[in-house]
Amino acid sequence: MSTVVNRRAFLLLAGGLVAGCGTGSASGETKTLRYQGWAGQVTPPELAADLGYLGDVRLEWVGNTISGPQDIQSAATGQVDFGGAFNGAVVKLASGNAPITSVISYYGVDEAQFSGYYVLEDSRVRSARDLVGAKVGMNTLGAHSEAMLDTYLQRNGVGRAEFGQVERLALPPVNTEQALRQGQIEVAVLGGILRDKALKVGGIRPLFTDYELLGRFSAGTYVMTKRFLKDNPNTTRTFVTAVAKAIDWSRTTPRDQVIKRMKDIVARRARNEDPGPLDYWKSFGVAEPGGRIQDKELQVWVDWLTERGDLKPGALKVSDLYSNQFNGGTV
Template identity: 55%
Template sequence: MIKIRHAFLAALLPAVLAGCGVASGAAEVKVLRYQGSAGAVTFPELAEELGYLGDVKLKWVGNTTSGPQDIQSAATGQTDFGGAFDGAIVKLKAAKAPIKAVIGYYGSDKDTFSGYYVNENSPIKTARDLIGKKIGVNTLGAHHEAVIKEYLKRQGLTPDEIKQVQLVVIPPVNTEQAVRQGRLDVGTLGGVLKDKALERGGLRPLFTDVDLLGPFTAGSVVLREDFIAGNPATVKTFVSGFAKAVEWAQTRPRAEVVATFERIIAKRGRNESADTVRFWKSTGIAGKGGVIAAKEFQTWIDWLEREGEIKPGQVKAADLYTNAFNPYAGGSAS
């Protein structure tokens, strides 16, 4: 995920606001363009494989480079849906992008989470020990920066003290080595990279995002508001199928989910490895079928207001999402 630049948003919004939707009276869109992820299976792809999408088809247009890039593509009409960290959605909505989150798609739980790791002999034991230290993150202005600053705040550091904790952007594949070599004091690790690092030993967690926040959905998939208005039947089919795929993965044996992911990757023929999905443990999604909770946005609204990224009251959680199309929410809107 990359930080959303206000200058870029200012340039793209006129195109967004001009409208990218379906003309009045036109037939609904039934082929949805999307970006995937190399070596991974998205829930819409899983839904398609399981036969949950009915007459709606997916059209892969390439792989995304980040969450914010993915939702920007959806906002500008380059794709029909995209997903990102909820804080990035808040920022894009604050910039007047006409988007609406419709379902959660990733998060943290006891099996799937991100941790902030130090060498086992590191003198860093508490948040206060981080003053003047370096923490490696994959990017600024996204999930990990938000979690780290929330941790520091909850541990009693003042805004001036928090500013003294340096966040260093580093590719995730280089984080473990940088921590072991002492070039970073703390490194952010998740997924396969975390599992492999911990297998090698010598690292301990300072804290984890799930310890800090409890199980939570961290990111959502968005659609343009005009697309929702112009294609209600398609959106209902898409979100319902998506939700059923999430619930399927939440309740099926891990081996069955992994085998299905491997089958999907093999069938789609994108010249990619399925090695990563073999480490899959859980969806990380808190709500059944990806149902969104208001607190999952409010946490990051509060953070962005404290950071001065948005004005107090500029964005309301209720305006950011809807559960109206998710069958596990009983069809209730946000």
């Protein structure tokens, strides 16, 4: 799916005229939600559907994405009915007058689900100051990994004027470890299965992790357009509450049972995916019960983007960016 928004789509976005399309109901609300998945992964909505929490609402998979910013842009322009991304990307899109609202947190950072900034065992890089002049490989620029890097630099006394001397390179996640071991980069951002496999091989050490930096926090939210929420409040409530229940189910169910369920989902949907990486699943990392959103989870990125000069001070009011009103999950 193209990430380029054509002129017509942009005009629709700016005017807030895009609404989801799909199978309707007697109430006039759509009962089909179009979405993008992630290859080899089971998202909270997909888990919710398999657990039967969606009731008469069904999901329609339209393809996979490899980028949160692309996913929420597709939601904003009506190509899908919901999309998810790092909260900094959500804030940035909203700052451009995209008519979107965050409705539930769906991933985050905890002691089991985190990303680390790894260097070789004998690397000269041992502090934030050592990153000046270094190359750091990450999956996407302007998103979670870069935000964590900036936060680490700032908290450890590196001046903002020197941030630009830390070279950030976008690399496919599957190639990042290799780039580190071959000396093409000095720091590799690794998470999940890629982190665990790299650590098993050995020869690397963490400079820091996002969990050490900020503790447990929800890092990304699903968004829908304001028009969709207005036209489909009941469908939205069913969807958000189902996702909340699925997140809570994953917390309270033994890990091996969650993994087995996810593998069964991948097998049944027959998208020619490798289910092996699911063995390394540990947590969605969502901080709050039911994925309820808190001001601080967006405010930290409003502050980050303001400090970067991407937002004017006071340009956004955090409470206008999200709503928990559709979340009937755990309070």
